[in-house]
Amino acid sequence: MARIFLVEDDIMVATLMKQSLSKNDKFEIHHFTNAEDCIANLHLRPDIVTVDYNLPGMDGLTLMDKIKSFDQNIMVVICSGQESVEVVISCYRKGAQDYILKSENMIADIERSVNNLAMNVTLRKEVELLKDQIIDRNKYSNIIGNSNAILRTLRLIQKVEKNNMMVLITGQSGTGKELVAKALHYNSDRARKPFVIVNMGAIPNELVESELFGHEKGAFTDAREKRIGKFEESHEGTIFLDEIGEMDMSLQSKLLRVLQEKEISRIGSNKIMKLNFRLIAATNKNLHQEVKDGRFREDLFYRLQGFLIHLPPLKERGDDILLLARHFLNDFAMQNRLAEHVISKEACKFMLEYSWPGNVRELKAIIERAALMSENHTITLDDLTFVTA
């Protein structure tokens, strides 16, 4: 599909152009009689714009300049009665893709030109789509797996890594939420700045505020020294709030304010600090349900939903289980100077069928234990010990 703008004040010419181009059912055609209306509609992102050289008000060349400064990729065809070589050259120099002389054959020439350019547009869109689908695996070497589920996740990471959007990573415990957060940070423009991890579930409630916002010396009884909080530490970098579903309601409102204002003040200080950080949050809880149950603020929930990445549980990742198992086995063998190990067919079959409630974390622990237990450098079914909670 190509979106085409016709900017032509001569209604008869425009009517003929529309009729001629509308034979191609892949064209969506919009007609404007002046440059100003065309500019006002550029947000519709046309692929091709045909521009009359002699428009009333703003002339065709000025309009082309405006179109090109809005988006260099928009293709412009100038239609003109001017046969002067200088005019033609100046149109091409200023970025026109084609120049059509308003002659007897104009309508056929326009049709041919727009059809050719539309083919380029289609090719360009296909290339963009393919680029989008190609995942640079070198960038995500820590994320092991080739399953559709994990490739989908990598595509999402790739989409959002370069921008500044807030990201919420959801998924069961042990699915690799921190790995994804690291991938987002280390592939972003903030990679050389701090990556600060805060596990909300691991900090006692009474210390959380001080941990996040810092405090001044003497701000409270135990505040013997000034402390820089995690938000301040993450300035120009990324702060990763893991297990955000564990956050206390009163702190949730403070967090919401920080996210809205991007400024904090240490406990015991009136000085407001403007900060520039990217927030990545993660949770294994169903935050929607938490909102319904009144344990999580609805406004914060929506604020965090900037970009959602859901990590699949290990049991849904098929052959990734074996890829991960072999990866952990090789790592463990190397670190502990053990000989190279293999995994028996029975053990593989069992692992593929197992439910993995502890996900990748559980797999790693079981493989490392099995490597120690195994004999003859082969992990058999007997070496796999599953602990039920």
Add this chain to the structure above:
Amino acid sequence: MQLNIINMQTTNYTNLDFLREISDGNDVFYKEFLSLFLTSAPKSISEMEQCYTARDWEHLRMLAHKIKPSFNYVGLKELNHCAAKIEEIATKKIDSGEIQMLLDNIKSVCAVAFKELEEEIKNGLA
């Protein structure tokens, strides 16, 4: 002096082959376009006359430039040449009465051509 651009002929002045081809069987478009021509062409010719009387060369040049291709769409190629000539003279701003003759010619041809087109609208593509 009378410009001998249009000879007496028994066949139609207009030629609608181009319009039929581009209509691609779309009768609505075909009739609408002819109606559009019948609305705008007389208006433009009348404006050209007014500009000529007022010796408003720039406006006359623009009008001639604009009407020029529209004659082609209905097969009035000779009138396209008349309009081109008017445009050329208006650009130079030196007229020895030629423009009036060209305008008279356009008007007399159009008087017949418009009737043909009105008839064509009634019949349509069929």
